[in-house]
Amino acid sequence: MFWTSYFLAVLAIVLAWPVPILLSRAHWPARDPFTAMLLWQVIGLAGGLSMIGAMLVYGLEPVGDNLIAGLRALAGMVLYNAPTTSLGFWHLFALSAAALLTAHLVFTLLLTYYKIERQRRRHRELLALLASPSADGTGTVVINHDSPVAYCLPGGARSVTVLSDGLMAALEPAELRAVLIHENAHLNQRHHLLLWAFAAWRQALPWLPTTRLAQEAVNSLIEMLADDVALRTESKATLIKAIAIVASGSAVPQAAPLGPGGLPGAGLQLPDGAAGSGSASTTASRVSRLLSPRPPLPVGLRATVVAVCVLLLAMPTALLIVPGLLG
Amino acid sequence: MASLGELERAVMDLLWAGHEAATANTLRDMLAQSTAAHGGAAGHEGKDLAVTTVLTVLSRLEKKGLVERERGMRPHRYQAVSSREDHTAELMHEVLGSAPDREAVLARFIGSVTESEAETLRKLLGHS
Numbered sequence: 149m150f151w152t153s154y155f156l157a158v159l160a161i162v163l164a165w166p167v168p169i170l171l172s173r174a175h176w177p178a179r180d181p182f183t184a185m186l187l188w189q190v191i192g193l194a195g196g197l198s199m200i201g202a203m204l205v206y207g208l209e210p211v212g213d214n215l216i217a218g219l220r221a222l223a224g225m226v227l228y229n230a231p232t233t234s235l236g237f238w239h240l241f242a243l244s245a246a247a248l249l250t251a252h253l254v255f256t257l258l259l260t261y262y263k264i265e266r267q268r269r270r271h272r273e274l275l276a277l278l279a280s281p282s283a284d285g286t287g288t289v290v291i292n293h294d295s296p297v298a299y300c301l302p303g304g305a306r307s308v309t310v311l312s313d314g315l316m317a318a319l320e321p322a323e324l325r326a327v328l329i330h331e332n333a334h335l336n337q338r339h340h341l342l343l344w345a346f347a348a349w350r351q352a353l354p355w356l357p358t359t360r361l362a363q364e365a366v367n368s369l370i371e372m373l374a375d376d377v378a379l380r381t382e383s384k385a386t387l388i389k390a391i392a393i394v395a396s397g398s399a400v401p402q403a404a405p406l407g408p409g410g411l412p413g414a415g416l417q418l419p420d421g422a423a424g425s426g427s428a429s430t431t432a433s434r435v436s437r438l439l440s441p442r443p444p445l446p447v448g449l450r451a452t453v454v455a456v457c458v459l460l461l462a463m464p465t466a467l468l469i470v471p472g473l474l475g
Numbered sequence: 476m477a478s479l480g481e482l483e484r485a486v487m488d489l490l491w492a493g494h495e496a497a498t499a500n501t502l503r504d505m506l507a508q509s510t511a512a513h514g515g516a517a518g519h520e521g522k523d524l525a526v527t528t529v530l531t532v533l534s535r536l537e538k539k540g541l542v543e544r545e546r547g548m549r550p551h552r553y554q555a556v557s558s559r560e561d562h563t564a565e566l567m568h569e570v571l572g573s574a575p576d577r578e579a580v581l582a583r584f585i586g587s588v589t590e591s592e593a594e595t596l597r598k599l600l601g602h603s
Contacts, residue, residue: 260579267569267580273539274566276480277487278559293567298584310570327584334582347579367578367586374582392596394585431588435596 150209152467156202159464163195168358172365178437180445181372183453185342188362188369190457192349196253198464200246205468207243210234216472256352257345264344271301275308282311284328290316296397300331302340309335318397323390326382333377339370368430375434388438395431482532485509487541491559496545496552499529 168191171177177184201215208218211225211234222243224230235243279289288309291297296315301308309331311324319327334340346366350359378387445453477485489505490497497505503526510524533553536542541562545552570583578586588596 264579271566271569271580274562277484277541278563278566291563291566293563295567295571297567297570299570299581301581312567330584331582339582340579343579343582363578370582371586389600391585392600395588396593396597396600430586432592435599 152471153202153206153209156198156205156464156467160195160199160202163191163198163460164356165358167191168361172358172361176445176449177365177369178372178433179442180450180453181369181376183445183450185366185369185373186457187453188366189342189345190460192346192362194460194464197461197468200250201464201468203242203246203249207235207239207241207246210236210239214471214474215468253352257348260348260351261344264347268301268303272303272306272308275301275310279310284311284324288328296394298327298331298394300334302335302338307335314397315394318393319390320386322382322386323393326378326387326390327394329378329381330374330387333374334370337370337373337377339374342366342370364430368433371430371434372437375438384438384441388435391431391435391438479532479535482506482528483536486529486532486536487555487559490542490553490555496554498550498552499526499533500550502533502553503529 171184171187171191205215205218208215208222211221212218221230225232225235232240275289275291279291282288282290287307288311290311290313293312294314295312296318297310297312298315299310301310309328311327315327316324343366346359346363350363353359375387485506486502489502489509503524506524506529533542533544537544537553541556542553543556545554570581571587
């Protein structure tokens with residue numbers, strides 16, 4: 149039982165620091181965004197699991213041979229006032245930290261969900277009054293604004309894709325179709341759930357810089373996934389042109405927020421690199437991926453990554469649960 | 476009978492167009508007129524519209540912070556809190572802004588791009 153906590157601690161540290169950094173620098177995710185997305189989710193899940201598991205196993209070490217026996221003994225202490233003398237200071241410290249971290253992660257996840265939902269509801273309320281339904285089908289509305297803007301607001305059956313007048317005017321029908329397919333792909337593939345989970349992960353552990361890397365990588369990967377769906381029916385040239393038109397018309401300085409009615413592109417001078425945020429590099433990597441496509445990941449390599457994913461999740465789970473089931 | 480959502484929209488359109496405060500009675504008459512103007516079967520629906528329905532719609536809009544009531548005067552007069560353009564700007568600010576938590580609320584076709592990046596893309600556009 150003792151070595152288990154050390155192994156889990158090492159796994160937690162490796163997943164919290166070097167692995168996300170390496171993955172965020174790798175080039176292969178652009179060739180296989182789906183597998184890369186899977187890997188990011190597994191890193192987050194397995195990282196959290198081994199972090200909490202390591203502390204739990206260490207703290208319960210004196211009272212049980214395995215996690216299940218240990219938790220049973222702990223329940224006896226908490227609920228039935230069984231003697232706690234077998235637990236030293238560091239054991240209690242580790243147990244409290246495990247409980248606090250779990251509560252913190254769950255609470256942040258719920259709080260983030262609540263905040264996002266509240267903002268979406270307000271946005272949807274205003275859209276209901278300001279936007280008019282589009283001829284392009286149900287679930288698509290048009291808002292009266294000059295900048296070329298397209299986005300989707302997820303919300304189950306009330307999900308809506310929003311296009312601006314400026315966008316409709318700037319794009320050819322085929323390009324508009326590519327944009328709509330792209331946005332609908334976000335909705336169909338439930339990308340908002342990924343965005344939510346990784347936003348919460350970053351919110352919960354802001355001192356861990358790799359949570360920012362993970363969020364940026366996920367933001368970028370969902371765009372690639374949606375682009376790939378658009379490429380199934382629309383040509384590459386159409387999609388690139390749509391991206392270029394929308395991007396060149398919607399450039400805004402990222403430091404200063406846009407004032408009411410302020411239009412982008414009016415005398416904005418930004419020094420290079422003044423705004424090296426994730427979304428800017430996302431657009432660049434999307435376009436370069438479309439311009440000079442690289443072959444998809446070989447099947448063998450892809451299978452290896454998937455196997456690593458399974459292993460990463462199975463290992464901490466097995467280490468935590470199996471000894472208890474055997475014992 | 477039109478749904479509450481449609482009525483909210485119609486009431487806001489009237490308040491935004493009118494630029495001045497209006498009572499529920501006035502709004503009801505204006506709504507009835509505009510439905511009648513559209514003619515046909517819709518005509519009698521407007522007449523059926525009760526003032527209490529308009530008041531319900533107004534209180535819903537008030538809760539959403541879109542409409543305000545002038546205090547101390549009876550009957551109450553209602554007006555829009557801000558103009559249609561301001562509300563559109565508020566929405567677009569939310570869409571175009573770059574706050575990190577915004578990214579999880581909606582998925583934009585193109586994230587914020589820098590001016591230099593936009594320049595590169597414009598050149599690209601020139602070539603294609």
